Amino acid sequence: MNEAVLVIEDEPKIARLLELELQYEGYQVGKAGSGTEGLEKYAEGQWDLILLDVMLPGLSGIEVLRRVRAKDAAVPIIMLTAKDSVEDKVSGLDLGANDYITKPFQIEELLARVRAALRLSAVASVASSASSSTSSAGNDSSGYKDEAEGWLTAAGLKLHEGTREVFRDGVPIELTPREFDLLVYLLQNQRQVLSRDQIVQAVWGYDYYGDTNVVDVYIRYVRKKVDNGFTPPLIHTVRGVGYVLKEQL
Numbered sequence: 001m002n003e004a005v006l007v008i009e010d011e012p013k014i015a016r017l018l019e020l021e022l023q024y025e026g027y028q029v030g031k032a033g034s035g036t037e038g039l040e041k042y043a044e045g046q047w048d049l050i051l052l053d054v055m056l057p058g059l060s061g062i063e064v065l066r067r068v069r070a071k072d073a074a075v076p077i078i079m080l081t082a083k084d085s086v087e088d089k090v091s092g093l094d095l096g097a098n099d100y101i102t103k104p105f106q107i108e109e110l111l112a113r114v115r116a117a118l119r120l121s122a123v124a125s126v127a128s129s130a131s132s133s134t135s136s137a138g139n140d141s142s143g144y145k146d147e148a149e150g151w152l153t154a155a156g157l158k159l160h161e162g163t164r165e166v167f168r169d170g171v172p173i174e175l176t177p178r179e180f181d182l183l184v185y186l187l188q189n190q191r192q193v194l195s196r197d198q199i200v201q202a203v204w205g206y207d208y209y210g211d212t213n214v215v216d217v218y219i220r221y222v223r224k225k226v227d228n229g230f231t232p233p234l235i236h237t238v239r240g241v242g243y244v245l246k247e248q249l
Contacts, residue, residue: 010033156169
């Protein structure tokens with residue numbers, strides 16, 4: 001294990017504790033005490049994961065997250081926050097954070113989340129490489145994916161997994177990374193009713209520790225962008241079960 005972890009935390013005692021515990025687990029560790037310094041450290045190195053405090057001097061953790069994600073959609077980012085409201089958690093996840101942990105935390109839990117995020121990142125990297133090497137050779141019997149073009153489609157909705165472009169009736173739609181992943185999963189499983197647990201496991205990962213209510217929040221976000229102003233509606237709620245993407249309920 002030689003993964004490199006960048007800790008962006010302004011409280012010296014917490015930063016030192018994280019450094020010692022991570023080093024003991026075999027990780028290489030870099031530290032930054034402000035948002036500005038964190039961005040500089042990020043740009044200077046090759047990091048496998050970032051632990052990012054929300055409340056930072058200079059640039060906030062949310063702003064650091066936004067700027068990192070503008071350049072890098074892959075590096076796992078775990079937010080460290082003293083806030084515990086759903087809105088604060090969703091804000092970070094919506095901008096592309098992979099996970100969050102609320103202070104005060106147990107170091108064992110944090111280390112478990114680090115391991116989980118790195119494990120999922122490694123799996124995603126392997127899957128992406130395999131998909132790229134076989135994309136031109138496969139056949140999709142479902143009829144939902146145009147292999148020649150690389151599009152997932154439903155009615156007037158089109159999504160390209162490679163370029164991350166989304167259109168509805170020719171109108172471009174802007175999605176956050178998490179919204180995009182959610183829509184991909186719905187399109188890949190058209191006409192199948194998906195439970196919240198299924199969606200969480202597929203989009204957030206099997207090691208996600210948060211509440212499944214986050215699915216309802218993100219469904220609302222995606223539905224607003226994909227369905228509002230268009231016909232027919234595609235994303236439907238199946239009461240007591242979950243959600244389904246289809247032209248007619």
